[in-house]
Amino acid sequence: MGTDIPLVWYLVTALFMFVMGGIGVVVRRNPVVVFMCIELMLNATNLTFLAFARYQIASAQTPEAALQAAMSGQMMVIFVMAVAAAEVAVGLGIIMAIFRLKNEAGLDDMSTMRG
Amino acid sequence: MSYQPIPTIDWWAIAPVSIVMVTGIVALLIEMFRPNRNNNTIVAVSLVGLFLAGLSVVPQFSMPFGSSFGGMVVRDYLGLVLQLLLITVCFVAFLFSEPYLREKRIAFAEFYQLALWASAGGMIMVTTENLLMFFLGLEVLGIALYCLTGMCRQELRSEESAMKYFLLGAFGTAFVLMGIAYLYGPTGSLRIDAVSIAVASDQPHFVLMALFGFGLLLVGLCFKSALVPFHQWTPDVYQGAPTNVTAFMASTSKIAAIGALIRVLAAGAPLVSYWFPIMFWVAILSMVVGNFAALVQKDVKRTLGYSSVANGGYMLVAVLAHVQAPEKVSLASTLFFITGYGVMTMGAFAVVSLAARDGKEGTRFQDLHGLWHRAPFAAGCLILFVASLIGVPPTVGFFGKMFIFNDALAAGLLPLALVLAVTSVVSAYYYLGIIQAVFVQEEGAVKNESGRPQAGLNLAVLLCALAIFGISLGAENVLKFMAPAEDGRQPVAERTVAQR
Numbered sequence: 001m002g003t004d005i006p007l008v009w010y011l012v013t014a015l016f017m018f019v020m021g022g023i024g025v026v027v028r029r030n031p032v033v034v035f036m037c038i039e040l041m042l043n044a045t046n047l048t049f050l051a052f053a054r055y056q057i058a059s060a061q062t063p064e065a066a067l068q069a070a071m072s073g074q075m076m077v078i079f080v081m082a083v084a085a086a087e088v089a090v091g092l093g094i095i096m097a098i099f100r101l102k103n104e105a106g107l108d109d110m111s112t113m114r115g
Numbered sequence: 116m117s118y119q120p121i122p123t124i125d126w127w128a129i130a131p132v133s134i135v136m137v138t139g140i141v142a143l144l145i146e147m148f149r150p151n152r153n154n155n156t157i158v159a160v161s162l163v164g165l166f167l168a169g170l171s172v173v174p175q176f177s178m179p180f181g182s183s184f185g186g187m188v189v190r191d192y193l194g195l196v197l198q199l200l201l202i203t204v205c206f207v208a209f210l211f212s213e214p215y216l217r218e219k220r221i222a223f224a225e226f227y228q229l230a231l232w233a234s235a236g237g238m239i240m241v242t243t244e245n246l247l248m249f250f251l252g253l254e255v256l257g258i259a260l261y262c263l264t265g266m267c268r269q270e271l272r273s274e275e276s277a278m279k280y281f282l283l284g285a286f287g288t289a290f291v292l293m294g295i296a297y298l299y300g301p302t303g304s305l306r307i308d309a310v311s312i313a314v315a316s317d318q319p320h321f322v323l324m325a326l327f328g329f330g331l332l333l334v335g336l337c338f339k340s341a342l343v344p345f346h347q348w349t350p351d352v353y354q355g356a357p358t359n360v361t362a363f364m365a366s367t368s369k370i371a372a373i374g375a376l377i378r379v380l381a382a383g384a385p386l387v388s389y390w391f392p393i394m395f396w397v398a399i400l401s402m403v404v405g406n407f408a409a410l411v412q413k414d415v416k417r418t419l420g421y422s423s424v425a426n427g428g429y430m431l432v433a434v435l436a437h438v439q440a441p442e443k444v445s446l447a448s449t450l451f452f453i454t455g456y457g458v459m460t461m462g463a464f465a466v467v468s469l470a471a472r473d474g475k476e477g478t479r480f481q482d483l484h485g486l487w488h489r490a491p492f493a494a495g496c497l498i499l500f501v502a503s504l505i506g507v508p509p510t511v512g513f514f515g516k517m518f519i520f521n522d523a524l525a526a527g528l529l530p531l532a533l534v535l536a537v538t539s540v541v542s543a544y545y546y547l548g549i550i551q552a553v554f555v556q557e558e559g560a561v562k563n564e565s566g567r568p569q570a571g572l573n574l575a576v577l578l579c580a581l582a583i584f585g586i587s588l589g590a591e592n593v594l595k596f597m598a599p600a601e602d603g604r605q606p607v608a609e610r611t612v613a614q615r
Contacts (some may be wrong), residue, residue: 018293023285032118034282041289052300060303069303076247076305080292083254087288090258091281094265098274110279112272113351113417 010051019043029107031098033092042084049073049080125183128190131198132238135205135481137233138164146224154224158213161227162206165234169202186306187245194242196450196597199372201241201367204457205234208363210575211465215359220474221267230363233259237371244307244382245459246295249375253291253339256371257284260364264356269474271472276355283348290331297328306540307382313383318461329383333390334380340372342431343400346424350412353420354478358471361416363463366421366457373430373453377446387438394435399534400427406538409545415467415552416478418545419460422504425542426456432535434518437528443525447597454593455511455586462500462579465548465572480552487554494553496576501550503583505543511587539577562611 017040024037052072060066102109141164142157149156175195182189208230216222229297241247261284265277295305301321302309313325333344341349351363383390405425412418433449469490470482487494503512516539523532586593 016384018289020288022286025282031278031282035285038285038289039280042292043284045289045292047296048293048296049299052296052303056303065303072247072303072305073299076250076295076299077319079251083251083258083288086254087281087285090261091150091285094261094274094277094281097265097280098271099270101271101274107278110275112275113354113414 007051007055010047014044014047014051017041017047031107034107035088035095039084039088044078046077046080049077053077082109116578124497124583125188125190127171127175127178128183128188128242128446131168131202132235132242134164134168134171135231135235135238137203137421138168139228139235142224142231143228146228150235154216154222154227157224158209161209161231164231165202165206165209165289169199169206170604172199174201178491182244185245187243187248189242189244192597193374193377193446193450197241197370197453198238200454200457201234201237201370204366204370204461205230205363207461207465207575207578208359208366210578211468211569211572212359213597214569214571215357215468215471218471219267219357219472219476220269223266226263226266226360229259229263230360233263233363233367237374240371241374241378244378246298246307246309249307250288250291250295252371254288256368257288257339260284260360260368263364264361266360267357270355272355273357274353274355279348279355280352283338287335289335290338291335294328294330294332294335297324297331300324300328307378309382311385316472326386326389329379329386333383333394334424335373336376337397340369340376340427341424342396342397342401342427343404346401346404346427349424350408350417350420351409354414354416355424358416358464358468358476358478361419362468364577365419369423369427370453370457372535373427373434373449376431377434377449379436380434381441384438391435393438394431395531397530398428398431398435398531401425401431402534402538406542406545409542412545414479415483415549416464418549419453419463419467422546423460423543425538427461428538429516429519429535430456432523432528432531435531436519436522439528440526445597447594448515448522450597451511451518451586451590451594452515455515455583458579458582458586459500459503459510459512462496462576462583463504465575465579466490466500466553467499469493480548483549484555487553492573493576496580497553498550499580499583503548506539509584509587509588511583514557514587514590530572564574 021041021044025034028034028037037089051069056069057066060069138161142161145157160564172195175190180191209227212226216226233256236252236259239252240249261277261281267273267275271528298309299305301324302312307424310325315323338345341497356364402425405421405428409418409586411423430449430452433452436444437446469486470476470478502564503510506513506516520532520535
């Protein structure tokens with residue numbers, strides 16, 4: 001175990017990805033890029049879940065408890081990936097619909113509604 | 116924990132969600148086999164399905180409460196009442212949707228399936244104590260609503276609002292997920308009471324992680340329930356979405372998100388000293404910003420959007436009062452107010468949807484001018500809905516606000532009670548503006564043609580109006596029904612504390 005990468009490194013990497021994604025959502029103006037940043041945030045959560053799941057195996061009292069605890073996290077990752085895929089389908093559909101209406105989809109031009 | 120034999124399956128607990136889901140699938144199949152026809156069959160099937168789902172909720176009130184499916188489905192008063200409410204809201208939305216969709220030239224049958232699945236997602240959210248199930252319910256609700264918001268593809272503002280809703284919704288989801296991850300990390304559990312386990316472990320870094328996770332989860336939930344400072348998407352999305360979708364979304368997503376927020380806050384009781392001051396200010400800001408921003412709006416749907424932010428603040432006050440003093444304040448007034456909110460919002464938006472005509476729709480205040488002459492019944496009921504939203508005495512809105520006010524006082528939250536009272540008075544101004552637009556025909560104002568009310572719309576409006584009076588006349592009984600304290604069933608906050 002001595003040469004293993006500690007849990008904290010994974011968490012820090014994931015948090016870095018998460019914060020970068022969050023900054024990207026706020027700063028970038030292209031909806032596709034903004035969406036990529038959100039995907040980056042979701043991937044950061046996946047990395048966190050997997051790191052924690054591995055850590056559960058290492059720290060649990062019995063093998064059965066380890067299995068149960070680790071499985072929850074890994075299952076979560078599968079569901080997150082499935083949901084993210086569904087979101088991609090819907091999101092790209094909406095972006096396509098906007099392109100069809102006005103041939104560009106910059107977020108700065110989205111000012112039909114004000115008040 | 117060791118391996119256990121497969122427990123007996125509690126079919127009743129999942130019956131309402133399953134029925135609504137399957138109804139959606141059946142409706143989809145009908146649409147496949149009957150292309151280019153009208154949607155009447157689909158509407159009929161959906162209404163029957165929703166009715167059956169409602170029927171399957173009712174007997175559960177007398178069944179033993181508790182969780183099944185390893186804590187993934189939970190049966191309690193909170194969940195059952197909110198499920199029934201979500202089903203009713205969807206039912207009413209379907210009643211008036213078809214004429215509106217035809218007037219707007221977007222009579223896609225997909226509305227019904229997506230709305231049914233969104234309802235099912237909301238129903239999952241309010242009846243689970245498992246964070247994985249909560250996340251799935253949230254996303255089923257959310258993704259269906261993104262599609263519905265952008266349903267009017269020839270209208271730029273519909274697509275724009277779908278885009279904004281989608282991006283901010285997915286952003287909020289990322290926060291919810293990161294929060295769940297940090298609750299899972301220290302405990303290895305996806306149950307909602309992971310917070311208590313982490314705090315009970317007495318390891319400072321575990322507590323810190325749980326605190327971080329819980330904070331992120333709250334941020335995500337505030338996004339979803341449109342509480343200040345995470346409300347910016349609300350007015351745009353409410354304005355841009357087709358009006359029947361706005362009605363459905365305003366009720367369903369608010370009910371589901373507040374229901375989930377109740378459970379999450381109750382589970383966060385061990386950390387209450389950290390999050391309570393923050394949520395206290397979120398409630399105040401929601402009431403103040405929602406009501407004052409609504410004053411300067413020129414669009415009815417936008418106004419109602421800000422009003423929904425303010426109503427979220429009122430609900431949060433009730434929830435905070437419950438969490439602060441669970442032994443004195445039950446969840447009854449929260450549920451009472453949410454029920455009233457669902458009914459009056461549906462009614463108000465149903466009447467506003469009359470402004471659609473020949474594929475066009477104006478939703479500014481002047482677009483409602485003269486509605487009184489064309490649809491006297493609907494316009495008359497609008498007075499009732501608006502009176503209830505303001506909180507005029509014999510209506511459900513008045514009782515709801517009064518109960519919350521009393522709860523806040525009982526829990527020692529005087530500032531919240533005062534802000535609630537003052538901002539409610541302020542809100543009368545913009546609500547009366549809506550009434551004025553409907554009844555006053557100003558000199559030289561633009562003449563607008565709006566759609567004729569159809570039987571379905573009249574029925575929906577009538578149901579909402581009857582509910583507003585029915586619930587308020589039987590306020591005492593409804594309140595008792597929503598918080599049966601005497602039969603030993605504990606309210607949510609107490610039960611979570613007892614489990615520790």
